[in-house]
Amino acid sequence: MSAPALIGLSPDHLRRRFKEVGVPGYRADQVAEWVYQRGVLEPEAMTNLPQELRGQLLADWSFRALEPVRVAHSTDGTVKAVLRASDGVLVEAVLIPEEERTTLCVSTQVGCPLACSFCATGALGFTRNLDAAEIIDQVLRMRELLPADRTITNVVFMGMGEPLLNLPNLIAAVETLLHPKAFAMAPRRVTVSTAGVVPKIGELLEAVPVNLAVSLHAATDAVRDVLVPLNRRFPLAELMQTLRELPRISRRHPVFFEYTLIDGVNDSREDAREVGRLLRGLPSKLNLIPMNAHSDSGYQPPPPERIDAFMGELVRGGVTTTLRRSRGADIDAACGQLAVREAAG
Numbered sequence: 001m002s003a004p005a006l007i008g009l010s011p012d013h014l015r016r017r018f019k020e021v022g023v024p025g026y027r028a029d030q031v032a033e034w035v036y037q038r039g040v041l042e043p044e045a046m047t048n049l050p051q052e053l054r055g056q057l058l059a060d061w062s063f064r065a066l067e068p069v070r071v072a073h074s075t076d077g078t079v080k081a082v083l084r085a086s087d088g089v090l091v092e093a094v095l096i097p098e099e100e101r102t103t104l105c106v107s108t109q110v111g112c113p114l115a116c117s118f119c120a121t122g123a124l125g126f127t128r129n130l131d132a133a134e135i136i137d138q139v140l141r142m143r144e145l146l147p148a149d150r151t152i153t154n155v156v157f158m159g160m161g162e163p164l165l166n167l168p169n170l171i172a173a174v175e176t177l178l179h180p181k182a183f184a185m186a187p188r189r190v191t192v193s194t195a196g197v198v199p200k201i202g203e204l205l206e207a208v209p210v211n212l213a214v215s216l217h218a219a220t221d222a223v224r225d226v227l228v229p230l231n232r233r234f235p236l237a238e239l240m241q242t243l244r245e246l247p248r249i250s251r252r253h254p255v256f257f258e259y260t261l262i263d264g265v266n267d268s269r270e271d272a273r274e275v276g277r278l279l280r281g282l283p284s285k286l287n288l289i290p291m292n293a294h295s296d297s298g299y300q301p302p303p304p305e306r307i308d309a310f311m312g313e314l315v316r317g318g319v320t321t322t323l324r325r326s327r328g329a330d331i332d333a334a335c336g337q338l339a340v341r342e343a344a345g
Ligand code: SF4
Pocket: 112, 113, 114, 115, 116, 119, 120, 121, 122, 123, 159, 160, 161, 162, 195, 215, 336
């Protein structure tokens, strides 16, 4: 049996594990600093640890959970990596460098059970949840791809899978991202996206103070039932009521909605007015993302004038809206395109 993974354990968790074997807590903090802050994963190089502890770390723990298989660079700077776990499954992570920030989009599951009709990941079906080490190793591996003068400033859980269906591992990974002795990220720089797993939303925000993003994609149950089949279990009224009752949501902490615009499906002026009615009074921001055409879906993005008209209607309805330019489409790294083509055959 292989050694348990040390990465993915938060410094607090690591302290407890070290104490169980008689190693003082401050040593756990030192190891966390080497691993998460400096990216040093060989115990031999952890020079402030006694030699005996370095040997113990090497014998008792593994420091990697994923091996890179392929890295693709988009012409717009986006970087997508395919990574292999120890049982051979493949996951994808995407780095999106911008002027001021570098956002990492991570996966939480291999495939996804929710089968949204516009999503390449959903078309793969579901294999398994990723554990916390496999989530954190996406962060470590992707950071290693950046030039020395850049680091990851934002993490979004919007890659493969539905994060709230893997809540314990998601929370453990987020705790490590936020912990001052680990990645020390500000909570406002970490965003978890859900298709609307209603019973888990409150639980997530009680555990970790992250930004919440909701994949809306339609403002009526008739359309959303088709695009996001989870809507049949948790329809819009239930989802919106849950969001309105979240104590954390305020003007300072709005809900971020994602709306993929699909030609002839959810892009009419009436659809836009319906979105305005749905979000009225809820502190929120909406990201409009024109559909990325991928080979498995028949959907297309609307023509530019229809996108403009939709956006205009939203703004008139009082919805704070951003049109998101899609990144990495030439390497299948854009939203809804993550499908690990090697795995899909
Ligand atoms: S859009 Fe998200 S929740 Fe829906 S199938 Fe794709 S990965 Fe799963």
